[in-house]
Every structure is written in C-alpha cells, then in structure tokens.
Amino acid sequence: MLGPVILAASRSDKMRRFISAAPGTKQVVDRFIAGETVDQVVPIIRDAADKGLEVTLDVVGEDITTPEQAAAARDAYLELIDRLKDLELGTRAEMSVKLSMFGQSLDGGHELALANVRPVVEAAAAIGTTVTLDAEDHTTLDSMFAIHEELRKDFPQTGCVIQAYLFRTEEDARRLAAAGSRVRLVKGAYKEPASVAYQDKAETDKAYVRILRTLMEGEGYPMIGSHDPRLIAIAQELGRKAGRKLDEYEFQMLYGIRSEEHIRLAAEGHRMRVYTAYGTDWYGYFMRRLAEKPANLLFFGRSVLTKS
Ligand SMILES: Cc1cc2nc3c(=O)[nH]c(=O)nc-3n(C[C@H](O)[C@H](O)[C@H](O)COP(=O)(O)OP(=O)(O)OC[C@H]3O[C@@H](n4cnc5c(N)ncnc54)[C@H](O)[C@@H]3O)c2cc1C
Numbered sequence: 139m140l141g142p143v144i145l146a147a148s149r150s151d152k153m154r155r156f157i158s159a160a161p162g163t164k165q166v167v168d169r170f171i172a173g174e175t176v177d178q179v180v181p182i183i184r185d186a187a188d189k190g191l192e193v194t195l196d197v198v199g200e201d202i203t204t205p206e207q208a209a210a211a212r213d214a215y216l217e218l219i220d221r222l223k224d225l226e227l228g229t230r231a232e233m234s235v236k237l238s239m240f241g242q243s244l245d246g247g248h249e250l251a252l253a254n255v256r257p258v259v260e261a262a263a264a265i266g267t268t269v270t271l272d273a274e275d276h277t278t279l280d281s282m283f284a285i286h287e288e289l290r291k292d293f294p295q296t297g298c299v300i301q302a303y304l305f306r307t308e309e310d311a312r313r314l315a316a317a318g319s320r321v322r323l324v325k326g327a328y329k330e331p332a333s334v335a336y337q338d339k340a341e342t343d344k345a346y347v348r349i350l351r352t353l354m355e356g357e358g359y360p361m362i363g364s365h366d367p368r369l370i371a372i373a374q375e376l377g378r379k380a381g382r383k384l385d386e387y388e389f390q391m392l393y394g395i396r397s398e399e400h401i402r403l404a405a406e407g408h409r410m411r412v413y414t415a416y417g418t419d420w421y422g423y424f425m426r427r428l429a430e431k432p433a434n435l436l437f438f439g440r441s442v443l444t445k446s
Pocket residue numbers: 271272273274299301324325326327328363364365366367390391392395396412413426427428430431434
C-alpha cells in the first residue's frame with residue numbers, strides 16, 4: 139500500500155525539498171547512491187572488478203526541464219566515458235541511461251533525446267563497451283523503443299529494458315528476443331494505472347517468468363534485473379533448459395541491495411553486473427528504492443528522527 143504513495147511523492151517538488159533537506163537523509167541515500175562525482179565512483183568500479191563483478195553506470199538526474207540540462211546530462215556521460223578510457227575500465231563498465239534526462243519529455247523531445255544519446259553510444263562503442271536504455275513510465279516507451287531501434291542500426295549491441303508489470307511487455311519481448319539483442323528484464327518501478335499494468339505483485343511475478351522464458355528460448359542476450367531469489371533460481375533453471383552457457387545471459391542487481399548475492403552468483407561462474415548510480419540529483423532514483431521496500435522507509439524515518 140505504501141509503495142504507490144511514495145511513488146506519488148517522488149513527483150512532488152514540495153516533498154523533494156523537504157526530503158533533500160532532512161538531516162538524516164544523506165546516510166540513507168549513501169546506501170543506494172555510490173557517490174556524487176566520477177572520482178568517487180572510480181574506486182567502486184575497481185573494487186567491483188576485483189570481486190569479479192561488472193557494473194552498469196547511471197548518472198542520476200531524470201527531472202530536467204531545459205535543453206541545456208539535457209546537453210549537460212549528455213556531457214556528464216561523455217566525461218564518465220573519457221575517464222573509463224583513461225583508466226582502461228571500459229571492458230568492466232557499461233552505461234545505463236534514462237532518455238528523460240536527455241530531453242525526451244521536452245518539446246521535440248524524441249529527436250532531442252536521440253541527438254543527445256547518440257554521441258554517448260558512439261563514445262561507449264569506441265572504448266569497447268555499450269549503453270542500455272532504461273525503461274521509464276509507460277508513456278515514454280514507444281519513443282524509447284524507436285530510439286533503441288534507430289541506434290541499433292549503427293550500434294547493434296545497444297540494450298534496452300522491459301518491465302514485466304506492463305501488459306504490452308510479452309509482445310515486446312517476442313520482438314526483442316532476436317539475434318544480437320541485449321534485453322534487461324525487470325519487474326517495473328513506476329506507478330502505473332490498472333489499464334496498462336498488473337497491480338498485483340504475484341501477477342507481475344508470473345508475467346516475469348513467462349517473459350524470461352521467451353528471452354531465454356530466443357536468440358538474444360537476456361539480462362535478469364532482479365533481487366528476487368525465486369526468480370533468480372527460475373532464471374538459472376530456464377537458462378539450463380534452453381541450453382545456454384553461463385556467459386550467454388547475465389544477472390544484474392542494484393548497488394546497495396543484496397550485495398552478498400552479487401558475490402555468490404559471480405563465484406558460481408555467472409556474469410553479475412551491479413547497477414551503480416551516482417550524481418547529485420538522486421531524488422527520483424532514491425524514492426523508487428524506498429517504494430520497493432517499505433522497510434527502507436522505516437529506516438529512513440528513524441534516521442531523520444535521530445538526526446533532528
Ligand atoms: C539492474 C536493475 C536495473 C533496473 N532498471 C529498471 C528500469 O530501467 N526501469 C524500471 O522500471 N525498473 C528498473 N529496475 C527496478 C525494478 O523494476 C524493481 O523495482 C526492483 O528491481 C525491485 O524488484 P525485484 O525484482 O528486486 O523484486 P522484489 O520482489 O521487489 O524484491 C525482492 C527482494 O529484493 C530485495 N529488494 C528489492 N528492492 C529493494 C530495495 N529497494 N531495498 C532493499 N531491498 C530490496 C528485498 O530483499 C526483496 O524481498 C531495475 C532493477 C535492477 C536490479
């Protein structure tokens with residue numbers, strides 16, 4: 139019940155100001171956000187590499203309102219890629235991007251987002267890595283899939299995300315399960331109406347398994363974005379049944395969540411990628427993490443109370 143309320147608060151400027159200024163917030167944010175700058179995130183990438191993990195890097199900041207901010211978002215990713223090149227970390231790290239941050243919701247947003255994301259995809263390819271387009275709320279997805287298709291003409295390794303809670307996703311998965319495609323499957327983190335998405339967690343989980351089967355039996359590269367132990371076991375089983383080797387799919391989890399599981403899966407020989415978010419505009423990302431697990435809200439509330 140609390141999840142939808144927190145997700146509604148994630149769209150409120152008043153709540154943003156209140157939560158950002160609360161004294162105990164930083165301590166809780168630090169669990170999910172790896173740092174504010176590229177310099178702070180580099181040691182985390184190295185540490186992950188030392189543990190046999192890979193990362194996908196997300197510069198947070200989806201709530202932009204001007205084309206200048208969209209260009210700044212593009213430049214932040216280009217700066218990151220430059221640093222990865224200098225440090226020769228390109229093969230350990232890929233990028234995750236939200237097209238809203240590249241201008242998708244502004245006037246002429248589809249073209250603007252495509253124009254801003256293309257140089258990032260090009261720069262990533264030049265250092266031997268790639269970009270995955272995150273999935274945001276359902277109104278943005280036709281544009282996201284069209285941009286994905288356009289980018290794949292020149293950069294076929296560009297990935298995208300599909301969300302099991304949406305009714306449309308089983309059909310999207312059938313289209314995307316083709317040779318050379320890279321698809322991350324997640325449950326879905328936005329507040330969606332009953333006209334487009336399952337409202338019941340059990341229905342979403344069942345859809346996740348059906349979609350996962352389509353991806354595993356298809357010819358693409360499935361990326362399983364979940365911390366759910368039951369779904370992880372099912373993914374291993376479906377991978378085995380589909381005759382996939384361990385490096386023919388990968389698991390992905392978020393920085394700060396079930397970290398011991400990251401290590402366990404990597405030690406079993408799986409490819410394990412940690413979605414590592416960093417930057418200063420963390421509000422939307424942080425609120426989605428609170429909404430996913432109401433216990434986080436209790437922890438957050440306690441932290442604010444003890445510091446104030
Ligand atoms: C790599 C990755 C990329 C993602 N990209 C997107 C995206 O592009 N678009 C999108 O809509 N969603 C994205 N998500 C979020 C996703 O949609 C879910 O909201 C999130 O993963 C929680 O679902 P779950 O599969 O872990 O299962 P759940 O049933 O929610 O969680 C299973 C268990 O994981 C742990 N857990 C899960 N979330 C948390 C949390 N926030 N804090 C503490 N413990 C937690 C708990 O132990 C919980 O019992 C992404 C998730 C991952 C892992």
